[in-house]
Amino acid sequence: MVRITQSYTFSDSPYFNDRGVHGHAQPITERVNPHSTPIVSYYFPKGVGEHHYGQYHPMKPHRLTLTNALVMGYGLDKKIHNIYNPPLASRAELEAYHDQEYIDFLSRVTPQNQTEMKHLIDSFNCTEDCPIFADMFTFCRMSAGGSLAAARKLCARTTDIAINWSGGLHHAKRGEASGFCYVNDIVLGILELLRYFPRVLYIDIDIHHGDGVEHAFYHTNRVMTVSFHKYTGDFFPGTGKLEDNGAGVGKHFCLNVPLQDGITDDMYTTLFKHVIENVCQRFQPSAIVMQCGADSLGLDRLGAFNLSIAAHGECVNFVRMQKVPLMVVGGGGYTVKNVSRCWTYETSVLVGQQLPDELPATVYDSWFRDSQWKLHPPLTGRVQNQNTAASLQRIMRAVDQKLRYLESAPSIQMNELPPNLEKWLAEELKDELMDTREDRSMAQKMELFEQRGVPQVADVQEAVDVGEAEVGEEGLRQLQ
């Protein structure tokens, strides 16, 4: 088959103009006012897509490489304000949540020594779903490093949106692996956000329940977790029923939206917007973390929903429009070509850029041949819809009822300054020093430093030397 380049745009595609009749989502066509364009930072740990869980394992980190290729192919790197190759998370950073013994195990176990470590492998649940693979610990540190750097950038208030598609590993527990996840980068990221932001809302649209994150914050009212997922009782991980709402002071600060197979675009987006709008009104989050697991798309290898990429992206757009500092991470997604399309589209949504439906030519063209190199192939209709209008209304009523119990925006004072605030401030200054978009004079910059009472230039330079490597607009190409 020969690829013929066509020039029509996403919004011209007939597939996306038929919502209502067939329940497909509409393209997002809003014009973004340039004066209100949010600052977007993108975290891509170099080499993260080269890891392999194993030939037959459904989790393919290669989807991250494909995503990056499409993001660049579309030229979105020109629209993203900052692109970073974040530093690996340190052991101490991982131990901010995880047990020391577990991290010690992850740092030592290899495919070569796994036989002699069998007893530990079993006790930390690194079997079947969570195999031991080469450079596994580095993979975990990359994913977590991305979410930590994203969280810190948000805390420093030098970005409005921070994207880490290599993050989103929501099943990992404090002391064990679960569901393809070893280190919970989301929990680590939220812990970092809590140093600065009083209330963090976590939203999870992966088809699986966000159990690891829910569990970590089940007893607190500073983090509200909201998970939309398939729930049958025996579908992995088996948790996330409507009645689970948090405990102790965290009671009512956890919300589960259990769904059945085959949910359509219209049903999902209607429910999502209703729930998230009400949650935002009641909880008034000061920051939001959104897990965009793409296994909720139709035709996913492990999933059973009927969502289009446009509807998945519509949820992301709805959260973006809340205009709250936002961290966006990946998650599940096992039909690799569709995961990369989805996260590319969502990157475009977050930077406010419309994309043509024709995929850009990349070295990965063969992955997209069977769907004629379209960004939005038809994904819906494979699975019979087991949800009904009545079942969704029941969920909505229950959610509304639960939200009435929510104290309106608990006032939490921040009494403590985070211990590494200085480092963040130094990073912020580094960014401003390196910022060539705004032609600030050095005198103006020094004035800025003095106003903020932060380290001298020598200290800043030290932070630049040891800190996060900025990749720059063109640099993402070199990360492939």
Ligand SMILES: [Zn+2]
């Ligand atoms: Zn999943």
